[in-house]
Amino acid sequence: MTLKNTKRFEDVGLGEQLPELTIPITVGLIAGGAIATRDYFPGHHDLEAAQALGSPHIFMNILTTNGLVQRFVEQWSGPQVQFKALKIKLGAPNYPGDSMTFSGAVTHQDAATRSVEVTLKGQNAMGNHVIGTVSLVLP
Secondary structure (H helix, E strand, O other): OOOOOOOOHHHOOOOOEEEEEEEEOOHHHHHHHHHHOOOOOHHHOOHHHHHHOOOOOOOOOHHHHHHHHHHHHHHHHOOOOEEEEEEEEEOOOOOOOOEEEEEEEEEEEEOOOOEEEEEEEEEEOOEEEEEEEEEEEOO
């Protein structure tokens, strides 16, 4: 089996920086992500409802953020890795018209299990939208 475009454990180094990924935050991304994850909370798709809550605009849900974290890591690692754990904390909200830039690094390696841990953050104009760690098993 070929593991084309997938990192192997031997190819990863402690401290390795993942390539940054910038994602434009749009109404479609926020509302579409909420609907796709069956999160019908009005603050994620209804501007008036979000403003009634004191928010300037609709805001991204955690499940969409979680999916974007996975996209960021998998874009670096390749599709044939196994995600073992994904732990995130939310900070500043993501609003339409902004962008979120992911950065991260390999912060732990275990040769016995062929696993690595990536520590990451996704920042927007207000600060960290998300921080977290992802544990992966590499071929």
